Amino acid sequence: MAGSDWAVELEDVHLTLVSAAGPVNVLRGIDLAVAPGESVAVVGPSGSGKTSTLLVAAGLERATEGRVSVAGRDLGAMTEDELAMLRRERIGIVFQSFHLMATMTALENVAVPLELAGRRDALDRARACLEAVGLGDRTGHYPGQLSGGEQQRVAIARAFGPAPAAIFADEPTGNLDGETGRRALDALFRLAADGGATLILVTHDPDLAARCARQVRIEDGRIVNNAG
Numbered sequence: 769m770a771g772s773d774w775a776v777e778l779e780d781v782h783l784t785l786v787s788a789a790g791p792v793n794v795l796r797g798i799d800l801a802v803a804p805g806e807s808v809a810v811v812g813p814s815g816s817g818k819t820s821t822l823l824v825a826a827g828l829e830r831a832t833e834g835r836v837s838v839a840g841r842d843l844g845a846m847t848e849d850e851l852a853m854l855r856r857e858r859i860g861i862v863f864q865s866f867h868l869m870a871t872m873t874a875l876e877n878v879a880v881p882l883e884l885a886g887r888r889d890a891l892d893r894a895r896a897c898l899e900a901v902g903l904g905d906r907t908g909h910y911p912g913q914l915s916g917g918e919q920q921r922v923a924i925a926r927a928f929g930p931a932p933a934a935i936f937a938d939e940p941t942g943n944l945d946g947e948t949g950r951r952a953l954d955a956l957f958r959l960a961a962d963g964g965a966t967l968i969l970v971t972h973d974p975d976l977a978a979r980c981a982r983q984v985r986i987e988d989g990r991i992v993n994n995a996g
Contacts, residue, residue, distance in 0.1 A: 774837070775966035776802040776825055776934050781834035783820055783989075794820045796989035798834070804933070807960065807967040809977035812986040818970045819938055821986060825968065826861055826936040827851045839933040856885040860927030860935040860965070862956065864942035866919040868911040868926075874898060874918075875907040878926045885930060897925035900962075901955040917948030921955055928959045935960055937969035941976065953979070 783795035795817050802808050810818045823829040824836055827843045836843040839858045843851065855861070868877050879894035887893060898907055901921040911919050920940065927935055940956060941949030957979060960967040969980070977983050985993040 773804075774801045775804040775806070775839060776800070776968060777835075777837045778821070778825060778831075779835040781821075781824060781831045781836060783817075783824055783829065784832045794989055795824065795831075798824075798986075798989075798991060800825075800984060800991065800994075802934075802966050802968060804966055805961075805964045806982065807957070807980040808969075809980040809983045810968065810970045810986060811972070811974075811977050811983055812992075814972075816986045817989040818986050820989075822936050822938055822968065822970050826859055826934075827855055828861070853885075856881060857930050858933045860930070860932040862920075862923055862927050862935065862937040862940045864939040866911070866916075866923045868919055868922060870911050873908050873910055874903060874914065874922045874925075877911070877922055878929050881926060882929050887930070893929055894925070897929050897959075898922070900928075900959060901925045902951070915948070917944050917952055920944060920948075920952045924952060924956050924959065928963065928965070931963055932965055934966040934968065937967070939970055939972070941971075941973070 778798050778800045781795055781798040785792045785794055798821055810821060812818050824831050841854055875894050878897055879890045882890035882893055895907060898904055901924055903918060903921055906914060906918060941952055944952060953976065971977050983995055984991055
């Protein structure tokens with residue numbers, strides 16, 4: 769597969785952060801290529817660089833060295849405004865914490881990012897995404913009126929609102945119990961498959977990792993296993 773055909777590609781990516789004790793080499797030459805529609809679990813011990821890899825790939829953190837591309841766009845060559853536009857239109861992000869606006873209904877939480885991106889069908893699209901995650905009867909509820917699992921499904925609906933090329937999820941069920949987490953994951957995987965989106969998720973859960981087509985293990989800022 770040609771480099772431009774990869775949905776997500778990291779080439780010799782390094783990330784060095786400044787601390788009071790001096791520079792910290794968080795990522796030490798990450799090479800990762802993910803095909804369109806592929807699901808990849810990023811696993812490894814705490815502090816190994818899993819979340820940093822995801823943040824760099826999603827354009828939320830700038831790589832110190834190396835090249836990062838998503839949907840054929842070179843993130844290193846983009847301005848902050850261009851990166852923000854790319855995230856609104858082509859990238860979906862799901863965190864362990866739901867990051868919903870407490871003063872907005874479920875429908876508004878999903879629709880507002882679409883409105884900011886200029887979508888005229890924002891409300892209709894938001895309603896369809898909430899129905900897709902089983903929350904069609906909760907559109908007028910505020911986050912405080914929803915369970916943790918329902919809030920995460922709202923966050924998943926929001927991530928899929930723009931029909932993104934790539935979804936990045938960081939411990940998406942970390943705050944949920946087993947059955948609640950399973951329902952949220954079912955929604956995440958189903959929407960990714962239906963939309964042909966690439967899915968990259970960070971997890972400590974071996975059962976969740978096993979649901980992905982491939983597992984990538986990171987230790988000490990390096991990929992040590994890239995098994996199918």
